[in-house]
Amino acid sequence: MSVYLLRRLIQAALVMLAMSIIVFVGVYAIGDPVEILISPDADQAERARAIAALGLDKPLWQQYFSFLGAALQGDLGRSFVFNEPALKLIGQRAPATLELAFGATIMAVIVGLPLGLYAGLRPKSFGAQAIMTGSILGFSLPTFWVGLMLIMVFAVQLGWLPSTGRGETVEILGMRWSFLTWDGLAHMAMPALNLALFKISLVIRLTRAGVRETMLMDYVKFARAKGLSPTRVIGVHVFKNILIPVVTVVGLELGSTIAFSVVTESVFAWPGMGKLIIDSINVLDRPVIVAYLMSIVLMFIIINLVVDLLYSVLDPRVRLESK
Amino acid sequence: MEPSIPATAAPPTIQVRNLQTRFFTRAGVVPAVNDVSFNVGRGKVLGLVGESGSGKTVTGFSIMRLVDEPGRITGGEILFDGRDLVKASEEEMRQLRGNRIAMIFQDPMMTLNPVLRIDTQMIETMQAHTKISREDARQRARDTLGMVGIPSPDERLKAYPHQFSGGMRQRVAIAIALLHRPELIVADEPTTALDVTIQGQILAEVQKLAATTGTSIVWITHDLSVVAGLADDIAVMYAGEIAEYGAVSNVLDHPLHPYTHGLLGSVPSRNKRGEPLRQIPGTTPSLLSLPPGCPFQTRCPRAADVCRQVPPMAEILPAHEARCFRPHLENAEAA
Amino acid sequence: MSATTAGSTAPAKAPKVETPLRRFILDFAESKLALGALIVFLAIVLVAVFAPWIAPQNPYDLAQLDIMDGRLEPGSVSDGTGMTYWLGTDDQGRDMLSGIMYGLRISLVVGAGSAIVAAFVGASLGMLAAYAGGRTDTVIMRLVDLQLSFPTILSALMILAFLGKGIMNVVIALIVVEWAYYARTVRGTALVERRREYIEAAQCLALPTRRIIFRHLLPNCMPPLIVVATIQIARAIALEATLSFLGLGVPITEPSLGLLIANGYEYMLSGKYWISFYPGIALLITIVSINLVGDHLRDVLNPRLKK
Numbered sequence: 001m002s003v004y005l006l007r008r009l010i011q012a013a014l015v016m017l018a019m020s021i022i023v024f025v026g027v028y029a030i031g032d033p034v035e036i037l038i039s040p041d042a043d044q045a046e047r048a049r050a051i052a053a054l055g056l057d058k059p060l061w062q063q064y065f066s067f068l069g070a071a072l073q074g075d076l077g078r079s080f081v082f083n084e085p086a087l088k089l090i091g092q093r094a095p096a097t098l099e100l101a102f103g104a105t106i107m108a109v110i111v112g113l114p115l116g117l118y119a120g121l122r123p124k125s126f127g128a129q130a131i132m133t134g135s136i137l138g139f140s141l142p143t144f145w146v147g148l149m150l151i152m153v154f155a156v157q158l159g160w161l162p163s164t165g166r167g168e169t170v171e172i173l174g175m176r177w178s179f180l181t182w183d184g185l186a187h188m189a190m191p192a193l194n195l196a197l198f199k200i201s202l203v204i205r206l207t208r209a210g211v212r213e214t215m216l217m218d219y220v221k222f223a224r225a226k227g228l229s230p231t232r233v234i235g236v237h238v239f240k241n242i243l244i245p246v247v248t249v250v251g252l253e254l255g256s257t258i259a260f261s262v263v264t265e266s267v268f269a270w271p272g273m274g275k276l277i278i279d280s281i282n283v284l285d286r287p288v289i290v291a292y293l294m295s296i297v298l299m300f301i302i303i304n305l306v307v308d309l310l311y312s313v314l315d316p317r318v319r320l321e322s323k
Numbered sequence: 324m325e326p327s328i329p330a331t332a333a334p335p336t337i338q339v340r341n342l343q344t345r346f347f348t349r350a351g352v353v354p355a356v357n358d359v360s361f362n363v364g365r366g367k368v369l370g371l372v373g374e375s376g377s378g379k380t381v382t383g384f385s386i387m388r389l390v391d392e393p394g395r396i397t398g399g400e401i402l403f404d405g406r407d408l409v410k411a412s413e414e415e416m417r418q419l420r421g422n423r424i425a426m427i428f429q430d431p432m433m434t435l436n437p438v439l440r441i442d443t444q445m446i447e448t449m450q451a452h453t454k455i456s457r458e459d460a461r462q463r464a465r466d467t468l469g470m471v472g473i474p475s476p477d478e479r480l481k482a483y484p485h486q487f488s489g490g491m492r493q494r495v496a497i498a499i500a501l502l503h504r505p506e507l508i509v510a511d512e513p514t515t516a517l518d519v520t521i522q523g524q525i526l527a528e529v530q531k532l533a534a535t536t537g538t539s540i541v542w543i544t545h546d547l548s549v550v551a552g553l554a555d556d557i558a559v560m561y562a563g564e565i566a567e568y569g570a571v572s573n574v575l576d577h578p579l580h581p582y583t584h585g586l587l588g589s590v591p592s593r594n595k596r597g598e599p600l601r602q603i604p605g606t607t608p609s610l611l612s613l614p615p616g617c618p619f620q621t622r623c624p625r626a627a628d629v630c631r632q633v634p635p636m637a638e639i640l641p642a643h644e645a646r647c648f649r650p651h652l653e654n655a656e657a658a
Numbered sequence: 659m660s661a662t663t664a665g666s667t668a669p670a671k672a673p674k675v676e677t678p679l680r681r682f683i684l685d686f687a688e689s690k691l692a693l694g695a696l697i698v699f700l701a702i703v704l705v706a707v708f709a710p711w712i713a714p715q716n717p718y719d720l721a722q723l724d725i726m727d728g729r730l731e732p733g734s735v736s737d738g739t740g741m742t743y744w745l746g747t748d749d750q751g752r753d754m755l756s757g758i759m760y761g762l763r764i765s766l767v768v769g770a771g772s773a774i775v776a777a778f779v780g781a782s783l784g785m786l787a788a789y790a791g792g793r794t795d796t797v798i799m800r801l802v803d804l805q806l807s808f809p810t811i812l813s814a815l816m817i818l819a820f821l822g823k824g825i826m827n828v829v830i831a832l833i834v835v836e837w838a839y840y841a842r843t844v845r846g847t848a849l850v851e852r853r854r855e856y857i858e859a860a861q862c863l864a865l866p867t868r869r870i871i872f873r874h875l876l877p878n879c880m881p882p883l884i885v886v887a888t889i890q891i892a893r894a895i896a897l898e899a900t901l902s903f904l905g906l907g908v909p910i911t912e913p914s915l916g917l918l919i920a921n922g923y924e925y926m927l928s929g930k931y932w933i934s935f936y937p938g939i940a941l942l943i944t945i946v947s948i949n950l951v952g953d954h955l956r957d958v959l960n961p962r963l964k965k
Contacts (some may be wrong), residue, residue: 026820082407136953140946142896144903145919145938151929163927198840218433224430225387226448227421236447240438256809263811266904278904281819289819296812316483317437 008308014299019073019297023290025066076294077287081280086291090273094295095175096166097272100264101257102180103192105250108199113246115200116207121234123212131204136200143260147194147267153188162187164269191268195261199253206249212241215239243313251307255300335362336403336506337386343398344378346384353610355381356393357563360636362557363507368530370571372544372552372586375608378563379543380429383509384517386541388416403507422452425500425574429512435484441495442480448502467498472528478599490521497525504536511543526553538583547590559583562618564612565636569643579639579650581623617647617658625649692954695947702944713756714741718912720750732932746932748921754932757918758940762916765944769823769895773834777887779833781879785871787841788848798841810897818906828907832894834894841855843886847879857900858919881959882891888952892945915941 058066065139070076076086155163167187169176178184214220215238223237262274269275273292280288344356356378363369384390386401388408401408402423408416420426420481427435436444445464449455455463461480468476471494484492493513500508510529514522544550550557550571557574559567559582567580573633578584588601588626605622608614614621616631623630629648636646687786705712732746732754734891745754752801787798803815817831851857852875860870901907902916913921922933 019712023816026816083366084884097778136949137946139940140892140896142899142903142916142938142945144900144916145941148919148923148934148938151759152935156927156929156931174416177682218428218430219436221391222426222434222496222827223426223436224389225420227417227419227451228447229417229451232447232451237436237439241436241945244438259809261814262615263900269766277815277819278906281815281823282905286819287670293816293819300807303869316440317485 008305009095012305015301016294016297020068020294021064023293024067031131068316071294076291077250079280079285079288081283081285081288087295088290089276090295093271094131094278095177096270097258097261097265097274099177099179100188100191100195100261100270101254103188104195104199104252104257106263107192107196108203109246109250111196112200112203114206115203117211117234117239119204120211120215121207123208124296128208130210135204138197138204138217141197143194144262144267145197146197147191147264150190150194151267158309161190163190166271191264191270194267195257198260199250199257202253203246203250206246207242211247214241215240240314244311247314248307250284251303251310255296258299259296336367337541338353338362338533339382339386339399339658340402341399342382342385342396342401342409344381344390344394345397346394348393350493350613354613356385358636359399359560359563361558361565361568363539363541363556365506365539366533367555368533368540368542368553369542370542370550370557371560371612372547372550372557373560374607375522376610376633377560379545379560380511382560382591383426383541383543386507386509387420389420389425389426389474390415418452421499421505422450423505424507424509425503425505426511427493427496427500427508427510429507430516431496431513434496435492437484439483440480441482441484441487445480445495445499445502448499451536452503463502466496468495471495471498471501472524473498490517490525493517493521493525498527501532501575507539509541509543513543515544516532516545516551519581522549529553531654547575547586559586562608562613564646565644565646566617566619567643568636569640572588573640573643577640577643579643579645579652580619580647581649581651582619582623583645585622585624625651680851680880682958686954689954689957691808692950695950695954698943699947699951702762702768702940702947705759706766709756709759709763713753713759715753715756717752717757717760720911731930732936745936746930747914748918748933749925754936755917757913758915758937761815761913761915761937762940762944764825764908764912765895765898765916765941767827768832768898768914769891772836772894772898773887773891775829776833776836777840777883780837781844781876781883783846784841784846785875785879786849788852789867789871789875795845796846798847802841805834806842810835810893811900814897814901815906818901823906825908828898831901832897835897836890836894839886839890840883841883844879848875848880850873851878885952885956887960889956890946892948892952895941895948896945934949 070192074087078084079089110243115131119131122128151163154161165187166176166178166184168181168183169178170180170184172180173175178188188215220233220237223233228237258273261270261272262278264270265272266278272298277289277292280286280292330529338364340360342356343505346353359378359382361369361371371379371382381390381394384488385396386408388396388411390396396409397410403419406434408419411419435441442461442464445467446457446460449460449463464480465476468479473479473491473494479487484495487495493516497513514525517525526549528539529542531581532538542550542554554571556569557567558565559574559580561580561582567574567578567583575587578587582603584603584605589603603622608618608621614631615633617623617626617634618628620626627649632648634646634648636644638644639647639650639652665823697766710716732744734746735742741753745758747753748757783798812907813835814828814831817834818827821827821830857874862876870872898907899916899919900915903920905917905920907916908917910917918937918942919934922930922935922937926934
């Protein structure tokens with residue numbers, strides 16, 4: 001177990017290292033580093049001083065190591081716009097994005113699992129066909145447009161939900177969270193649903209496929225031959241088996257949910273990391289871009305690791321030692 | 324029609340009469356089980372023999388009322404304890420399954436749920452039928468595992484199926500079937516997937532159980548040699564129908580139906596050394612396009628014009644029925 | 659000898675090619691939904707191609723736009739020109755119907771263009787991986803895995819962050835996002851086909867590698883490639899619209915569907931829904947019709963692959 005964990009951590013470190021090279025090459029070599037790292041407002045003298053300070057006159061590999069060294073100490077540069085450390089900015093915005101992504105994921109499971117279960121158990125019913133058609137739409141509809149339509153219907157026409165912002169927040173551990181207040185939850189409802197739409201479709205399809213496959217398994221028939229009630233057969237024997245792929249995929253999708261929240265955050269003016277990165281790309285605030293990319297890759301790696309561990313808890317056949 | 328055998332004094336545990344199960348597929352209606360009748364007496368073993376696709380497994384699932392869509396029991400009776408299982412409600416069936424009628428499946432690697440521990444899978448079976456505390460249920464599970472020859476059952480209860488070998492898993496499945504001391508066990512080729520030595524052990528234990536507990540067994544198999552050593556009666560199925568039915572010695576020693584005859588001829592052990600194996604020409608017909616009359620006529624060496632009629636099941640010899648117009652009577656005469 | 663063998667197989671194959679194609683068309687036409695979707699999609703393509711001739715106005719020609727006609731409701735008539743704005747106008751007085759027709763052009767060109775380039779790059783690399791095997795295969799497939807493990811939007815954002823905004827950079831981003839799907843598909847199919855006897859026979863006959871790849875392997879990879887391409891075009895169109903909506907794509911003077919929708923965003927809150935709504939519907943119909951065609955193509959082509 002610990003050997004496995006250690007190996008995974010080394011792997012993770014290697015991926016981070018590779019990503020740092022890609023991001024470094026992307027930002028420092030493809031773009032003009034002077035333009036990227038020095039505020040366009042700086043005058044000639046400042047510019048020269050900064051070039052020397054940043055070591056841009058040194059060979060590329062030396063620059064990379066100084067970049068890496070600073071990064072390891074948590075220094076990914078300062079934002080030109082906010083004049084604050086880029087990582088700090090990301091950290092401030094992260095809770096908003098995380099609660100949105102988690103909210104969407106929970107919503108996807110709560111809505112998608114029962115619908116998929118129904119569609120899998122009664123595949124020929126009208127309800128199941130409607131659900132499956134809906135899931136195709138969920139895959140096809142561009143997120144941002146659905147978001148706009150949600151605003152149009154629920155905020156403008158019906159006036160039920162607020163259209164933008166996070167609403168009231170509560171501070172815990174120095175971070176602001178919306179999901180602990182009613183107002184915050186009301187603000188979160190539409191963005192979370194918007195972000196969840198794609199995942200709901202995904203969970204429906206996975207669950208349906210899983211149910212249909214599992215129902216044909218001998219062990220389900222054997223469970224029925226043991227005289228178990230249909231509730232127990234479906235609720236325990238089928239459900240526990242389909243939970244494994246669903247949890248795995250939903251978990252792995254959490255990373256992509258966080259990434260895709262860029263779109264939802266822009267639609268609903270949700271002040272998270274996604275909104276920050278779009279603004280930063282628009283004004284070429286590249287230290288923030290670098291910080292965003294690095295931290296999202298780190299999140300990815302952590303999520304993958306957690307999902308792997310969770311998978312082994314759920315599925316007794318996976319033994320970590322043997323990996 | 325009323326099967327006349329076996330002529331035991333006690334009423335049979337189960338009587339299947341004119342059972343008909345059909346599958347309504349897109350390609351057409353498949354008569355998977357057609358006019359099947361047999362009895363199994365208390366403590367007796369019936370060997371239900373046939374090739375794959377002959378309808379023997381569907382017959383077993385019909386008794387359990389576990390035929391899934393698009394299949395359906397479309398006729399006949401299954402009499403068990405004075406009631407007709409074909410007409411029983413789903414809840415009545417649920418109460419019987421795993422309790423008074425149990426089933427063992429073919430592939431032990433597939434019958435146990437991979438994500439549930441053995442104790443869960445045993446205890447839930449008991450709790451589905453009786454009010455029993457978890458501790459008592461665990462105790463009984465442990466005893467039953469011991470009974471089917473699983474060493475250190477205490478530890479094994481906490482294990483998951485993948486930690487067992489195939490033979491051990493089948494023993495667990497058998498233990499689950501035995502938990503409630505059922506009156507009838509439907510065993511669907513339970514030893515086919517196992518090594519020969521383990522097959523022998525399990526056969527011996529099942530035979531012992533049937534004798535000591537009075538459990539009746541429907542043993543579904545394609546292997547005549549298994550039936551020879553185990554069964555009291557034998558029913559040979561072909562294309563959804565019973566071709567021949569009788570006491571095991573009668574059927575194996577003097578097969579009446581040309582199909583049984585051919586089947587026995589193709590078993591190596593029954594031939595003298597150096598003599599070429601006989602084989603049945605042709606292949607099993609598709610149930611969707613059976614010839615009118617006897618389903619075996621296209622492969623039958625004795626087929627005649629009369630075989631285009633549907634042969635009735637008839638007691639051709641005492642306690643020995645066959646569905647054939649031109650049975651191998653010379654075998655019986657020779658004996 | 660090799661020439662005669664190859665020559666004699668060609669005419670023998672010819673009648674076979676005819677029948678599957680006909681059967682394919684018949685199979686495809688079996689689904690009314692997919693057929694309808696295909697017709698809708700073709701209509702959209704025609705509208706996009708002939709937009710300059712059928713659109714009521716050139717929405718990119720600022721001289722034609724009348725700011726006085728800004729944000730008119732659908733069905734309004736212009737005071738200046740007397741023209742009817744069937745789908746209303748945006749804030750600059752642009753006829754939404756014309757805007758949508760021109761926007762479709764951009765969406766389709768960007769979507770199809772990036773899909774074709776990505777297909778070419780991806781298919782080449784996939785074929786190389788399958789044919790070369792060994793280390794080349796490992797390197798290419800690692801890259802594919804890396805690419806596929808990243809959410810599309812993140813890869814696109816990363817590239818736009820490196821290269822800056824602009825329509826060409828969006829196309830590059832789309833290609834980078836998409837190539838891996840093609841590479842994986844082609845490699846998978848090519849690996850299966852490579853083990854077939856006719857390829858072994860061709861190798862035994864010492865046919866040139868190029869000939870084996872282009873005449874034998876590639877044609878067999880086409881069906882799955884077409885399916886992937888169809889789905890990827892829809893995804894590319896959606897992603898381009900998303901990036902344009904985020905303000906990272908096309909310039910404001912030549913709005914694509916995504917940018918039209920973005921322009922209408924602020925007016926939506928005051929109830930002027932049409933600026934965002936109709937371009938969204940056009941985008942939706944385009945994407946859904948392509949997806950339906952792709953979905954059905956997969957169903958039709960798959961059983962044939964298994965045979």
